[in-house]
Amino acid sequence: GESVGLHLPTLSVQEGDNSIINCAYSNSASDYFIWYKQESGKGPQFIIDIRSNMDKRQGQRVTVLLNKTVKHLSLQIAATQPGDSAVYFCADCRDDKIIFGKGTRLHILP
Amino acid sequence: SQTIHQWPATLVQPVGSPLSLECTVEGTSNPNLYWYRQAAGRGLQLLFYSVGIGQISSEVPQNLSASRPQDRQFILSSKKLLLSDSGFYLCAWTVLPLAGNTGELFFGEGSRLTVL
Numbered sequence: 001g002e003s004v005g006l007h008l009p010t011l012s013v014q015e016g017d018n019s020i021i022n023c024a025y026s027n028s029a030s031d032y033f034i035w036y037k038q039e040s041g042k043g044p045q046f047i048i049d050i051r052s053n054m055d056k057r058q059g060q061r062v063t064v065l066l067n068k069t070v071k072h073l074s075l076q077i078a079a080t081q082p083g084d085s086a087v088y089f090c091a092d093c094r095d096d097k098i099i100f101g102k103g104t105r106l107h108i109l110p
Numbered sequence: 111s112q113t114i115h116q117w118p119a120t121l122v123q124p125v126g127s128p129l130s131l132e133c134t135v136e137g138t139s140n141p142n143l144y145w146y147r148q149a150a151g152r153g154l155q156l157l158f159y160s161v162g163i164g165q166i167s168s169e170v171p172q173n174l175s176a177s178r179p180q181d182r183q184f185i186l187s188s189k190k191l192l193l194s195d196s197g198f199y200l201c202a203w204t205v206l207p208l209a210g211n212t213g214e215l216f217f218g219e220g221s222r223l224t225v226l
Contacts, residue, residue: 008152034214034215043219046215049214097169098204100155100156103152103153
């Protein structure tokens with residue numbers, strides 16, 4: 001299950017570098033995956049989604065990669081900026097349930 | 111356009127007191143509705159979800175309950191709050207990926223509950 005009770009892991013990235021945030025999911029029946037960004041004191045914001053019949057999708061400065069063989073999802077942020085500092089969650093959809101992963105805190109170094 | 115409202119935004123309640131958080135959605139029909147809880151510095155835990163009026167699925171055994179008396183209204187309740195119920199509660203809605211919908215979850219503003 002998801003480790004929602006644990007403190008969030010932190011990824012520190014130099015401003016301008018690329019960030020890669022990883023997520024593992026357990027249910028091979030999940031057919032849809034979403035990445036969210038949550039800034040302090042706010043609700044999660046949608047970043048990008050991907051369906052299970054795809055292995056890559058690109059947005060503005062973000063790319064999501066899906067590896068169904070190892071049940072792994074990643075979010076790549078190009079040219080990381082101070083405004084990217086937040087907690088990032090992946091979520092997978094199974095039937096009508098939307099389950100969030102444990103999240104990663106992205107810290108931007110000046 | 112669709113909007114979601116959640117209230118109250120903040121509340122402080124004593125242990126053993128009841129709770130009622132309300133969420134309403136406008137501008138859509140037959141949405142899927144969700145209640146999540148987020149403890150400080152933690153992830154989002156799915157508590158309840160509903161695919162229709164009167165249909166509630168519970169994810170985690172606890173002293174909370176949910177109800178959906180109307181299509182676009184979702185209520186989170188407790189008869190007696192525990193200290194461990196403190197957290198940030200988020201209501202959300204979506205129309206799952208069908209016919210071009212993205213399936214994006216749309217979140218309310220959140221309700222911060224402190225149980226003393």
